[in-house]
Amino acid sequence: MPYNVIVLIKQIPDIDQMKTNPGTGEPLLQNVPLRMENLSKNAVEAAVRIKEKNGGKVTVLCFGTDKSTSVMKEAYAMGADEGYLITGYPGNYPSVTAKALASKIKEIPHDLVILGNQSADSYTGLLPGSISAILGEPLLGNAVDIKLQEKQVSVVSALEDNNLEITAEMPAIVSVAQEINEPRLPPVLQIMAAGRKPINQSAASDLQVPEIKTLSNRAPKSDRKRIVFEDPAKGIEEVSKVIREAIR
Amino acid sequence: MKVLAFSDSKTILAQIISRFRDDAEVHALTHDTEFTAKFGAAKTIGMKGDILSGSVAKAIEKMQSDEGYDLIAIGSTVTGREVAGMLATMLSLHAVSEVNSVNLDGGKITTSRFFYGGKSLLTEESGAKIAVLAPGIAEAKESPGKTEVSEIQLEPSAVRIVSKTDKKGGSVDIEKAQIIVSVGRGLGKKENLEKVEPFAKAVHGEIAGSRPVCLDYGWLSEDRQVGLSGKKVQPKLYIALGISGQIQHIAGMRNSKLVIAVNKDKSAPIFEEADYGIVGDLFDVIAKLKEKVAQ
Ligand SMILES: Cc1cc2nc3c(=O)[nH]c(=O)nc-3n(C[C@H](O)[C@H](O)[C@H](O)COP(=O)(O)OP(=O)(O)OC[C@H]3O[C@@H](n4cnc5c(N)ncnc54)[C@H](O)[C@@H]3O)c2cc1C
Numbered sequence: 001m002p003y004n005v006i007v008l009i010k011q012i013p014d015i016d017q018m019k020t021n022p023g024t025g026e027p028l029l030q031n032v033p034l035r036m037e038n039l040s041k042n043a044v045e046a047a048v049r050i051k052e053k054n055g056g057k058v059t060v061l062c063f064g065t066d067k068s069t070s071v072m073k074e075a076y077a078m079g080a081d082e083g084y085l086i087t088g089y090p091g092n093y094p095s096v097t098a099k100a101l102a103s104k105i106k107e108i109p110h111d112l113v114i115l116g117n118q119s120a121d122s123y124t125g126l127l128p129g130s131i132s133a134i135l136g137e138p139l140l141g142n143a144v145d146i147k148l149q150e151k152q153v154s155v156v157s158a159l160e161d162n163n164l165e166i167t168a169e170m171p172a173i174v175s176v177a178q179e180i181n182e183p184r185l186p187p188v189l190q191i192m193a194a195g196r197k198p199i200n201q202s203a204a205s206d207l208q209v210p211e212i213k214t215l216s217n218r219a220p221k222s223d224r225k226r227i228v229f230e231d232p233a234k235g236i237e238e239v240s241k242v243i244r245e246a247i248r
Numbered sequence: 249m250k251v252l253a254f255s256d257s258k259t260i261l262a263q264i265i266s267r268f269r270d271d272a273e274v275h276a277l278t279h280d281t282e283f284t285a286k287f288g289a290a291k292t293i294g295m296k297g298d299i300l301s302g303s304v305a306k307a308i309e310k311m312q313s314d315e316g317y318d319l320i321a322i323g324s325t326v327t328g329r330e331v332a333g334m335l336a337t338m339l340s341l342h343a344v345s346e347v348n349s350v351n352l353d354g355g356k357i358t359t360s361r362f363f364y365g366g367k368s369l370l371t372e373e374s375g376a377k378i379a380v381l382a383p384g385i386a387e388a389k390e391s392p393g394k395t396e397v398s399e400i401q402l403e404p405s406a407v408r409i410v411s412k413t414d415k416k417g418g419s420v421d422i423e424k425a426q427i428i429v430s431v432g433r434g435l436g437k438k439e440n441l442e443k444v445e446p447f448a449k450a451v452h453g454e455i456a457g458s459r460p461v462c463l464d465y466g467w468l469s470e471d472r473q474v475g476l477s478g479k480k481v482q483p484k485l486y487i488a489l490g491i492s493g494q495i496q497h498i499a500g501m502r503n504s505k506l507v508i509a510v511n512k513d514k515s516a517p518i519f520e521e522a523d524y525g526i527v528g529d530l531f532d533v534i535a536k537l538k539e540k541v542a543q
Contacts, residue, residue, distance in 0.1 A: 094336070123366075
C-alpha cells in the first residue's frame, strides 16, 4: 500500500571545509558553504526507497533560512515530491526546532516521519524524542533497517550493546542511522528539473528561544608536529625510531 | 539538591552516580539494582518491564512531579537521548546533550560539549534541568554508603520489541589502551586484518577502527570504534592506518599523546592531526615498520 512519508532535513555549514582561527581556535564560519546534513540525506534516501517500493508521497520539511532552498532542491532531485521550508531558524535549540517542525507536521497527513538520529554538526540527538512527544506518535530510533507492512512499521534499532527489532503502528516517527543506506547522487537531469519545482515557504512564529550564555566555542588546541614523509623509505626509517621510543 | 540519574548502560549510570553523590541526593533509575546499588546513590530504583524510551520517559515524568529533582542526568546512549528529548517536551524543561563536563552552581548549569561535528568545544551556561552526559563524565567508584532499594513497573509502550540480537565484542576496553593501532576503510577487506595483527602485536597495541570499519562493514566489533559516536581514547601512541581523518574520527583520538598516520593520499586530513605521517600503502609500510621496530 502507498505511504505518505514526511522527511525532516537540516542545512548545516560544510564542517569539513570549516577552519578555525589559528590564534583563538574559534570557528570561522564566513564563506563556508552550506550543505545538507549527512543523516538528513540518509533520511531522504530511506523515504524515497519506501515510495519506490510501495508508492505514495515524500514530503520534505526544513526549518532553516532563506538560504535553505538549495537543500530543498537537493531533496527534490533525490526524489521528494513536495517541500515546505520554514524560515526563522535561530540556531541550535532542539526544543524550538521540534516545535516549529511539529506544528507543520500536524498540518500534513502522514504515515511516517523520518529524520536523522543525530545531526552531524550540533549532534544533540534530542529532536526525535521531542517530536515524538509533541505529536504523541511512537518513536523507533536509530534505525538501520525499515520494513513496512500494512499499518505496521518495524525497524532494526542499533543500540550500543544489541540490535533491537521493534515494531509499532503508524503514524510513527523513525530516526535513522548513517548505516541504513548509501544516499543516491541524483543525475543532472533530475537536478535541473528540481530547480524548477516550487517550494512552499513560510516563516516560523512565536519562537521561544531559551536563554543560553555561550562562555566559549573553540577548537581544542592541537600542537601536533605534522612531520609528513612523502618518501616511505625515509619515513619508515624515522618513524620506526619514534615507535621504538614510544613503546619502551 | 536532588539529582535523578538514569541510563540503560549500567557503566555510564555508575559514572553519573559517582559524579553527583557527594554534592547531591542521587536517585538512580536502573535495570540492574544489584550492580547499581554499589555506587552510593541514596535511592536505587529498579525498573521492571522493557526499557523503551517512551516507557522510561513516562516513569521519569511521574517521578519528577513527586520529587521535583533539580537535575535529571541521563547517560548518552540511543535510548537515553530519546528519553531526554521526550522529557524536554513533556516537562517543558531545557535539555543539553552529549555533555563532557558539567558544573552546577545554584540554579545555573555550566556544560561543555563538542560542536561542529567535534571541531570545537562549546561551553555554555544555561538553566537546563535535563543533561545528557557522555560516557566518562567521572570515574565510577564503588561506595560503602547505604542505598534504599525499591522497584517500579514501567508502563507498556506503543513500541513493542520483536527480537534482540546481542552484539559481539565486550572483552577489550580501548579507552584504557596505551597503544592503539587503528584501521580505516583503507584496510579494504576484513581478511586484511591478518596483515595488521602482527604489526599490532609487534608494537604491543590494541586494534581499533573508524566508524565504517566497525559499523558499516563490521570488520571489527563496535566496542572498538573510535570517534564522536564511538570511544574517546587517549593512548600514549595512536597509529592511524588508512583513516582519512574526518573530524568525527578526530574527536575520539584527539587526546592521544603521539599520533602516527599512514595514508596513501598525501592530502588526507589525518596528516593535520598527526605528529608523524608516512604517505604510502599501509600494508607495505607496516610490514617494513614491523621489521625495523623488532630490530
Ligand atoms: C553524526 C556522525 C557521527 C560520526 N561518528 C564517527 C565516529 O565516531 N568515528 C568515525 O571514525 N567516524 C564517524 N563518522 C564518520 C566520519 O564522518 C567518516 O565518514 C569516517 O571517519 C571515515 O572513515 P575512514 O577514514 O575509515 O574512511 P575514508 O574516509 O573512506 O578513508 C579511507 C582512507 O584510507 C586511505 N587508503 C585507502 N587505501 C589505502 C592503502 N592501501 N594504504 C593507505 N591508505 C589507504 C584513503 O586515502 C582514505 O584517506 C561520523 C559521521 C557522522 C555524520
